[in-house]
Each structure stands twice: as C-alpha cells, then as structure tokens.
Amino acid sequence: MQKKRHEKKLVTRQKILDAAYELFARQGYDETSYTDIAKLAGLGYGTIYIHFDSKESLLFEHYLELIYKQADILRSIKQEGRNALEQGLYLMNEVWTANLSYPTRKLTVFFSYRWVSSKKDYDRAVKALNTVLDVIGGYFVTAQKEGLISAAVDIPTCLSLIRTAYLHALQDARFGEKERNEAKLKLNQQIDYLLQLKTS
Amino acid sequence: MTKNRQTKKQATREKILASAFALFNEKGYENTSYADIAKHAGLGYGTIYSHFESKDNLLVALSIFNLDIRLESLHDLAKTVTNPLERVFTLVDYLWKYDAQIPRPVVEAFYAQRWHLREDTYDHLVHKMNEFVCLVSDSLREAQTLGFVPKQVDVPLVVHILGSCYYRALQDSRFNDKARKKAKALLDKQSHYLMQLDTDE
Numbered sequence: 536m537q538k539k540r541h542e543k544k545l546v547t548r549q550k551i552l553d554a555a556y557e558l559f560a561r562q563g564y565d566e567t568s569y570t571d572i573a574k575l576a577g578l579g580y581g582t583i584y585i586h587f588d589s590k591e592s593l594l595f596e597h598y599l600e601l602i603y604k605q606a607d608i609l610r611s612i613k614q615e616g617r618n619a620l621e622q623g624l625y626l627m628n629e630v631w632t633a634n635l636s637y638p639t640r641k642l643t644v645f646f647s648y649r650w651v652s653s654k655k656d657y658d659r660a661v662k663a664l665n666t667v668l669d670v671i672g673g674y675f676v677t678a679q680k681e682g683l684i685s686a687a688v689d690i691p692t693c694l695s696l697i698r699t700a701y702l703h704a705l706q707d708a709r710f711g712e713k714e715r716n717e718a719k720l721k722l723n724q725q726i727d728y729l730l731q732l733k734t735s
Numbered sequence: 736m737t738k739n740r741q742t743k744k745q746a747t748r749e750k751i752l753a754s755a756f757a758l759f760n761e762k763g764y765e766n767t768s769y770a771d772i773a774k775h776a777g778l779g780y781g782t783i784y785s786h787f788e789s790k791d792n793l794l795v796a797l798s799i800f801n802l803d804i805r806l807e808s809l810h811d812l813a814k815t816v817t818n819p820l821e822r823v824f825t826l827v828d829y830l831w832k833y834d835a836q837i838p839r840p841v842v843e844a845f846y847a848q849r850w851h852l853r854e855d856t857y858d859h860l861v862h863k864m865n866e867f868v869c870l871v872s873d874s875l876r877e878a879q880t881l882g883f884v885p886k887q888v889d890v891p892l893v894v895h896i897l898g899s900c901y902y903r904a905l906q907d908s909r910f911n912d913k914a915r916k917k918a919k920a921l922l923d924k925q926s927h928y929l930m931q932l933d934t935d936e
Contacts, residue, residue: 643850650847654910692928695921696896703899710854721895728892 548586550576555593564594564641591648595656598645602663605633609670620683620732623674627726630667631701631719639709646705668694675730685731693729700725748786750776752797756841764794764844791848795856798845799863805833806866813870819877820884820932826871827901827926831919834905843909846902868894875930885931893929900925 554576558567569590573580587593609629614622634642649660672694678684700722708718726732754776758767769790773780787793812829816822834842852860872894878884900922908918927933 647847647850650843650850650906650909654914657906657909689928692925696900696925696929699899699903700896703902706850709850710857714854725892725896728889729896 547578547582551578551583551586552593552596556597559594559597559641564590564638564644591644592652592656594641594644595648595652595660598641599659599663601637602667605630606663606666606670608633609667618678618683619674619681620678620730623671623678624726626671626674627697630671631704631722634705635708635715642705643709646702664698668698688729688731696729697726700729747778747782748796749800751778751783751786751793752800755793755797759794759797759841759844760838763840764790764848791852792856794845794848795852795860797841799860801837802863802867805830806870809867809870813874818883819874819881820930822874823871823878823930824926826867826874827897827922830867830901831904831922835915839909842905846906864898868898871897888929888931896929897926 551572554572555567558571558575562571567590569580569583572593573583576583587596609626612622612626612629617625649657652660672690675684675690675694679686679688679690684690704718704722707721708715751772754772755767758771758775762771767790769780769783772793773783776783787796809826809829813822813826816825849857849860872890875884875890875894879886879888879890884890904918904922907921908915
C-alpha cells in the first residue's frame, strides 16, 4: 500500500518534469508558467507546487539529467589515436562546447540556483558534476602512470581545482563570442599550469 | 552649496543601502520590493529609483559598499604583518571571517545574482574585486622574491585560481558549521598546494 503510493508519486513527478522540459524547449524557460505545465501534464496547479516549489528547481532537475547524459557521452568517446592526456584534454573541450551550446539563460538559472538551493540539491549537483569530472580524471590518472603528467601533480586536488576554474570560466563567458574566447583561453592556461604541461 | 547637496545625496544613498541590507536579510532578496525599501527608509519610491534603476544595481552597490569598507581594513591589516607569506594567509582569513559576518541570505542573493548581472555591472564588480586580488598578489610576489615561495609558481595565475577557490569555499560552506569548517580546510589545502608550500608545517 505504502509502496504503491510512493510509485504513484514518482509517476506524477515524472509527468510534471516531462511537461516542463517540453515547454522549456518549445516556448522558452521564462515564457513557461506553472499554469502551462499543469495544463500540459493534466494536473492541478497545486500538485505541481507540492512536487516543485520553484521553477528553478524544475530546471535544476532538467540540467542534472543533462549532466549525467553528458557523462555517458564522454564515456562513449573513443580515444582514436589520442594518448590518455590528449583524450582527457579533448573531453574537457567537449564538455565546454556542450555547455556553451546550452542556452545561456538556462545555464545561468541553474548555476544561480546552486547558491540558494537546499543542501540536498546542492549535494546532488556536486555529485553530478563530479561524475563528469571522474570520466576526465580517469584519463589524467592513466596519463600520469604513463609518464605524460609529472609525478609531482596531485591529480585529485588538480581535478577539484579544474572544476572550480571551469565554473568560473563559464560565468565569465556569458556575454558574447569575445568573452567566451577569453574565458576559454584563461581556463586552458590554468589547466596547463595545474597539470604542469609545458606550453609556451 | 554643491558640496552640501553632494553630502546629502550620499547620506540618502547610504540610508537606502542600509534599509535594503536589513530587508534582504530579513525577507530575502526576491521577496523585497522597492516599495518595502522606500517604506523602511522613510523615503519616496521615486527617490530610490533615482539612485538605483534596478534591484540588481542596488544589490551590487550594496556589495561594493561593503567591499570598500573591507578594503580599507585590509590595507590597514596588511601593514601590520611584516612576513609577506603570513600576510597572504592573514588577508584570506580576515576575508573569510568577514564574509561569515554578513547575513547568509544577503551573501547568497549576491552570488546567485552575479550569474544574472548585465555585462557592465558584472565588469564593474570584477574590477572592484581585483583590488583584493592585487593586494594578495603583491604580498605573494614579495614572498617569492624573499624565497618563501618557489620561483616556478606563477603568481598571477595562482591568485586567479585562488579567487575561484574562495567563491567555491563560500558556496560549499552555506549549510552549517561543519560544512563551513570543511570548506575552509579545503581552501587552505588548495592554497598550500598552489603556492607549493610544504603542507606538514
């Protein structure tokens, strides 16, 4: 009995999310209201509110799913003649490109929400981001074993620093082509420095 | 005469900022309206609007106002520490303690809003924050000249990365004392690593 109710709750939750994602994609995040979502999901306004107390939290769920999908995509990318270090850096680029192809407005809402979210949501976001990072980090660990990265580099600490630098770069990159290029350049510089790669 | 008017204008501005600060803290940023601020400050809605054309601008002005106060005390503090490496850590610790004193809702609103700022406002803020960055950079460079920090440490880059780490530590520390301590420990660890200092001091 208890289990059934829980299952039903999950079905409703998914129904809401599906409706929200469809509307965000079709008419835009800002243009979508709770009323629109309720209508498409065939549910009451109040039901939606019980499941998600803000539109930001709906977008948050959407973005989390995307991050996990991204991790799957990264895992499936073959090395194709790249060594472990090149592959790690290549995947770093892939993530950046994927992130910037996501609408800036939505990206902004997601990262902004991280500053006001509950601890539970914050931890979930950290976990998701780390999943992506682990895929890339795996290649860096291999690269170090193969002598492509100096033994003096502390990979876990560096990965954590790269994540931090990456999020900062995303924030700087929001305004246009020029800012994107500058942010990316600076990020690459930091990654090279952290991994102690000699570049001129 | 003009000076008098200028002083009065400045006083009004500070009054608005003080009211906004109190209300953001009490009701949260989203739930505070211009009308609330006007009422709290005992001023007209129009007066507030003539000082700050949007709530975002107000929040940023508030942060810059706080930053300016901090910057002054940081400069004073910097003078009291002769060892430049020790000075770097003293400055960071001071900032950290200061940020803890600012009510959490205001800090969170500020950093959440940073993601939404218009380019000119964002640049203005970055520019302002760079004054802190310079203060830390100068000390670290001095420490390097004296041989406290290895020559191969790229000071500007390291300070830039440390800046990002600082925001992240603030973000990680939002929830409770335990999270706060953990975030600060991580920040210290990262600082040592980036400056290539021996961690077992």
